[in-house]
Amino acid sequence: MNIQQALKKAATELNLFNIPSASLDAEVLLLEALNRNVVRNDNEKLDKNWLYAHNNHKLTEKEEELFNNFIDQRKKHKPVAYIINRKEFFGYEFYVNENVLIPRPETELIVEEVLKIITGVNSLEHKNYSLIDIGTGSGCILISILNELRKNKKNDLIKQSIAIDISKKAIEIATINAKRYSLENNIKFINKDFKKELDQKLFSSSNHFVITANLPYITDNNYEKLDKNVKDYEPKIALTSGTQGLDDIKNMLYLISKISIKINQKIYLLIEADPDQINVIKEYLKKHFKDTKIAIINDLSGKKRLVIVSLFT
Ligand SMILES: C[S@@+](CC[C@H](N)C(=O)[O-])C[C@H]1O[C@@H](n2cnc3c(N)ncnc32)[C@H](O)[C@@H]1O
Structure with a gap:
C-alpha cells in the first residue's frame, strides 16, 4: 500500500x-x-x-x-494525543497519556497572563515570585511559564515553583515533562490534595505569589454528556467538580481567603473556568475577599474564560 x-x-x-x-x-x-x-x-x-x-x-x-x-x-475514539503520546501547548511538546488531561489551547491564556504579570507593566516589583500551579496535570502551565522566562533570560525573577496534583500518576508525568526541559530541579512537585496543602506555611517563603489553577470545572450533569473521546479516555478527576462544577474552585478560594487575611504577601490568582461560571466566581470573590482587583479575560472565541484576582494585603 x-x-x-x-x-x-x-x-x-x-x-x-x-x-x-x-x-x-x-x-x-x-x-x-x-x-x-x-x-x-x-x-x-x-x-x-x-x-x-x-x-x-x-x-x-x-x-x-x-x-x-x-x-x-x-x-x-481514543484521542490522537493519547495515541501518539504528545500534545503541543504554548509551542512546547508535552508527553501525555490517559492519566492526565490533554492540554487545551484556551489554557494558554493563563501562561500569557502570568508572563504579563511577572515581566510586564502590571508587575509591582520585578523579583522574588513564587509560582504555585494547582492541579498541574501534565505540568503544561508551569513548565511553559518557566520555559518562556528562561528563553527571555528572566528566570531569575522566580524564587520557587511548586506543582500540586492529587494524582500520583499526573505528578509522574509532570516530572517527565519537567525533565524533558531540564526543569526538574526548578520545580517542587507535591502529590497531595490541594485542600491539605494550601496553608500559611506554603506562603512563608517569598513576597509575591502567582497561583495558577486549571482545576476541574465540569458539572456532574455535563460530564454525562461529554463526547466519547473525552469521557471514555480523559481522567474523571481532571474534569468534574460537583453539581455546579465549582466545588474545587470554591474550596480553593475559601482556603486562600482564610490565608490571605493572616499573611502579608501579594497574591495573583489565575483561575480558568467555564464561561457560564465566571459571574458566579466573581460574586463569590466579592463576598469572601476584601480589597481585590478582579479582571476577566476572554478566550480566542470571545468567551469569558479566565479570572485574574489580585490580592494586595
Ligand atoms: C483540568 S485538569 C488540568 C491539568 C493541567 N493543569 C492543564 O491545564 O492541562 C485538573 C487537574 O487537577 C487535579 N486535581 C483534581 N482535584 C484535585 C485536588 N483536590 N487537589 C489537587 N489536584 C487536583 C487533577 O488530577 C488534574 O490533573
Whole structure:
C-alpha cells in the first residue's frame, strides 16, 4: 500500500466510525507511523507536505501494521494525543497519556497572563515570585511559564515553583515533562490534595505569589454528556467538580481567603473556568475577599474564560 492509498483507506474508515477530523487524524497518525519506523539520515522533518509529495511511497509491512494499529485505536475514539503520546501547548511538546488531561489551547491564556504579570507593566516589583500551579496535570502551565522566562533570560525573577496534583500518576508525568526541559530541579512537585496543602506555611517563603489553577470545572450533569473521546479516555478527576462544577474552585478560594487575611504577601490568582461560571466566581470573590482587583479575560472565541484576582494585603 502506498501513502495515498493508506490515507484514503484510513479516512474512509474513520468517517464510518464518526470521527469528525478523519482526514487530518489519518495524516497525523500516518506521519507518526512513518517517523517511528523509517531510519532517516537527512533529518528531514516529515510533515503533511512531505506526505503529499510522496504519494507513491510504499509503506513497509511494519509501517502499515503500526498505522493500522493507530487507526484501530482512533476508531474507538481514543484521542490522537493519547495515541501518539504528545500534545503541543504554548509551542512546547508535552508527553501525555490517559492519566492526565490533554492540554487545551484556551489554557494558554493563563501562561500569557502570568508572563504579563511577572515581566510586564502590571508587575509591582520585578523579583522574588513564587509560582504555585494547582492541579498541574501534565505540568503544561508551569513548565511553559518557566520555559518562556528562561528563553527571555528572566528566570531569575522566580524564587520557587511548586506543582500540586492529587494524582500520583499526573505528578509522574509532570516530572517527565519537567525533565524533558531540564526543569526538574526548578520545580517542587507535591502529590497531595490541594485542600491539605494550601496553608500559611506554603506562603512563608517569598513576597509575591502567582497561583495558577486549571482545576476541574465540569458539572456532574455535563460530564454525562461529554463526547466519547473525552469521557471514555480523559481522567474523571481532571474534569468534574460537583453539581455546579465549582466545588474545587470554591474550596480553593475559601482556603486562600482564610490565608490571605493572616499573611502579608501579594497574591495573583489565575483561575480558568467555564464561561457560564465566571459571574458566579466573581460574586463569590466579592463576598469572601476584601480589597481585590478582579479582571476577566476572554478566550480566542470571545468567551469569558479566565479570572485574574489580585490580592494586595
Ligand atoms: C483540568 S485538569 C488540568 C491539568 C493541567 N493543569 C492543564 O491545564 O492541562 C485538573 C487537574 O487537577 C487535579 N486535581 C483534581 N482535584 C484535585 C485536588 N483536590 N487537589 C489537587 N489536584 C487536583 C487533577 O488530577 C488534574 O490533573
